[in-house]
Amino acid sequence: MASGANSFDYSSLKELLKDTNAEVLLPGDGEVYEKSIERWSEHCIKRAAAVVRVTCADDVSATLAQIRKHNIPFTVRGGGHSTSGAASIKDGIVIDLSKMRKVTVDPEAKTIKAEGGTIWEDVDVEAAKYSLATVGGTVNHTGVGGLTLGGGYGYLTGKYGLTIDNLLSVDIVLVSGDQVLASSTSHADLFWAVRGAGQNFGVVTAFTFQGYEQKNPIFAGPLIFLPDKIPQIVAFANKFHKTNDGNQALLWGFSAPPPANAPVVLTQLFHNGTEEEGKAFFADLFELGPVANMTAMIPYAQLNSLLNQNAGFDGRKQFGGGAFKLPLNPDFVIQLHAEFNAFVASHERMNESMMLFETIPYKKIIEVPNEKTAFANRGDYYNVATMFKWFDPSLDSEIRNFSRDLLKKASETATSRSKDSGVGQYGNYATADVEADEIFGANVKRLEELKHKYDPDNLFSHGTRLTPRPLVVVN
Template sequence: MGSTSDVYASLKEMFESSGSKAQVIFPGDGEVYEQSIKRWSEHCEKRASCVVKVTTPDDVTTTVKFICEHKIPFVVKGGGHSTSGSASIEDGLVIDLGLMRKVTVDEQERTINVEGGAIWEDVDVEAAKFGLATVGGTVNHTGVGGLTLGGGYGFLTGKYGLTIDNLLSCNIILASGSQVVASSTENTDLFWALRGAGQNFGVVTSFTFRAFPQPNPVYAGPLIFTPDKLPQIVAYANKFHTQTDGNQALLWGFSAPPPANTPVVLTALFHNGSEEEGKEFFADLIALGPVANMAAPIPYEKLNSLMNPSVGFDGRKMFSGGAFKLPLDPGFVQNLYQEFVDFVLGKNRMNESMMLFETIPYKEVVKVGNGEMAFANRGDYYNLATLFKWFDPTLDTEVRDFARTLLKKASQSAGVVQDVDIRSVRGVGQYGNYSNTDVPASEIYGSNAKKLEELKKKWDPENLFDRGTRLVPRQVVVVN
C-alpha cells in the first residue's frame, strides 16, 4: 500500500471516475480545507487528513467501504455542533454530510423526510410552508442528525414528546456499506438502538418524522432579570411545574452576557398560542419587572432562532448536563448561582457561559418507557445544562472538572430531594447529548446498555462506529 496521501488521493480519483459530485478535500486545499474542519466549538477543531463531503447515500457507502479496506480512522459530521469532539479527528477522515440538507414534506401524510446533513432551520422553514412542524432543537443551527440520534428535546416536547418519539424511520449505511431502512416494521432491533444511541451503529442518511399542524404564531422570547429576582423566579418555576398543560416551556438560568458582562438571570418563555393567552399564563413572571422583555408573537419557524445570539460559533465550548426536580428550594439555587458566577467571573472571565434549568414539560416524555428504545432519560425530572465558553486552551481541564462537580452537586441534591441520586427516580438523569463520550455507557443508557452491546455485535461487530458513548460489541458465549 502506498503512502497515506496516495491512499486518500485514490479515493478522490474513485469519486471522479464514477461521476459522483462528492468533494474530497485535503490540508493543502487552503481556505476550503480550513472551513471544512470548522466546528461550533473551537475546542473540537482537529486537522483531519481528508474531508469527504458526500452528496448521496452511495457516496457514503463508497467511503465506508474504502475506510474498511484501508483501515482508516474516521468520524461522521452532521451539523458539527457537538462539544464532545465526536465529529472531529486528527490525522483521519471525516465523512461530512453537510451537502445533504434536502427536506421534503408530505402534506397529506403529515411526514417530513430530512437528509442527514440538515440543520433544524432547514426543517422548520420547509415544514412551515405547509403549516406543519415537528419536535426539533431549541437552537436552529444544531444538526438534525446529532440531536435526533441522542434523543431530542424541544419547545414542542411538552405536547408531542421527544424528537425520537416522532421518528418514523431512518435510512442508514452500516459498517458493511449496506444501505438499510430501520423502522417499527423493518429491522426493528436496529430502530430500537438508533433512538438514543444512533451514532454507534452507522451513518444515517435520512430521517422521516411525524409532523403536526402548526398554523399559528407562538408567543415566545427572553426576559432578563437582575439577580435579586432569583428567589421569585425559582418560586415561579415551581408554580409553572404545576400549571402547564404542555403548551408552554420555560428555560431559566444564569449568565453574564456582553456588553455589560454583569450577572443576570435569563428566562426564555414559550406558549403555543396567542399573545393574550401567553401574557396571561406568564403574568406572574412578567410582573416581577424584567429589565428587558423581548417576548412577542413570532412565527414558529423563527422560534428556534431566538437563542442563536447567545450560542454563536466563536470560542471554545463545552456542554454538560444533569437533572433537577421541582419544586426547588430558592436557597439551594442561590448557592448554585453564586458558585457559578464566582467561577465564570473569576480571573479567567468566562462571562458568556450559562447554566440553564430546562423546564420543558415531561408528561408526554414519560408515557414511553425507558426500555422501549435505547434512550433511557425518562423520568419525573427536568434537564439541567451548563454551557461554558472560553478561549484559552490551557483552561480545558479546569472547565471540564468544574462543570462536572457543579452538575453532580446540583443533580444529586436536586433541591427538595436532598442527597438522593436522581437516577433512582426512573431514568438515568443524564441526557446523552449533553454528555462527554468518556462516561460509562451505563450512565447514559442504564439497563439498556447490555442490550446495546449485544446489538453492536450484530450490526457493527468490528466496532467501526466507535466515536459516541463507548459501546463494545458483547461477545456471546455458547456453553456446550
C-alpha cells in the first residue's frame, strides 16, 4: 500500500477534493495543521502528509477514492485518544472525523445517533436533555468511535452490558467507497465484526445506540485514602463482587497526583440512585476515614467527567491492560502497589501515572457469548489497567516493558477463569505489540475471513492487527 506514498503530491488533494466539503490541511498551513495532529498523548503525535477533515459520508468516500487510486497510506482519527498511535500517521493521510459531532436523539424510540467524530460528552449532554443515557466511557473526552468499536465499558455496564451490546447499527463507509448500514438485519456479518474489531473494516460515520431512561441526579465521586488502607479497600472490593446489583461500579487504584505528589489510593464510586443508598452501600469505605471525600449527588451527564483531571492532554502516555479475578489477596495488592510506586518515584514527572482496577460488574457482559460478537473479552473477571504519563522520550521502552511485566503479574489472578471465558485482554487497552489472537481469541479466524471479504487488500491496516484470510471451502 505504501509504494506510491513517496511520489504522491499531497498538495494536489486540495484540488482533487475541491468538489467535497472536506478541508485539506498540509504541514505548511500553520497553527491549524499543528492543532489537527495533536493527540491525547504527545507520544502519538506524528506529522501527517495531509489531514482531511471530512464533514459527511460522501467526503469519506471521495477521500478513500483518492487513497485507492494513488495507493496512499492512511489512518482514521475519531477522538484522538489512542495511546497505540492508531489515530496518527507519518507521511500519509489522516481522515479526521472531528467535524462530525452531531448527536440526534429520538425520545420516542429512545435511540441516540452519534456521528463518527463525537466524544462521549456530546452524547451524554444531548441525551440528558431527554432524560436518557447509554453505556459510554468513564472519561468523557474519549471518542465515541474508538471506545465503541473496541467494545466499551462504562458506569452503566453493570445494568446494560458493554457499549457494543447497546449498539443498534452503524453507518459505515467501506474501502470501496460504498456507504452501507450494518445492523442485525443488514450486513449482519459486518455488524458482527465491527462490534469489537470495527477499525479493521471501514470508516464508521454514525453510531445508533439504544438509550435508557436515566434518573437524575446520581451518587458518585472519589474517595482518596493513604496506602495503609489497601487491605480494607481490597476487602471491600471482594465484598462488592458479591453484593452489587448492577447499579454500582467501583474503580480503585494507585497514583501520586498533584499537588501533594504523594502516593495515595484512589477510589471512584458510582451508585445509580440516591445519596442515602450510595452511602449505605459503600459504608465500609466511608468508615475508613478517607483523606478526601468528593462524592456528591450530580447529574448523570457530569459523571463521565469525574476522571478527566486524571486524564489531561499533556505529556506522553501509554495504556496497558490485563485481567484480575476477585477475591484478591491484600498482600498481593500491597506488593503490586510497592512495585508500581517504586518505579514511579524513581523517575521524574511520572507521578500522575495510575494503576487502576476496574471493578465494573460483568454479569450482563457474560450473558452474551463470546462468539456472538467479535469482542472476545467476556468473562468472569475484571479489567486492570496501567496509564503511565511521562515527558522524557528516552523512557519509552523502559516504561513499556515495566507496564507489561506489572500487568502480567496482576493478571496471574485471572488464570483460573472459566474455560469458556474470554481472552483476558481488552483491545482498547492493548499496546501495539499485542497480537490479534490475544485480543480476539477464537474469533480471529472468522474476522480474517471477513477482512478478506470487505478489505481484501488490507488498506485498513494502520494500527490494526488483522490480515485478510480467504475462506477455504472443503468439499
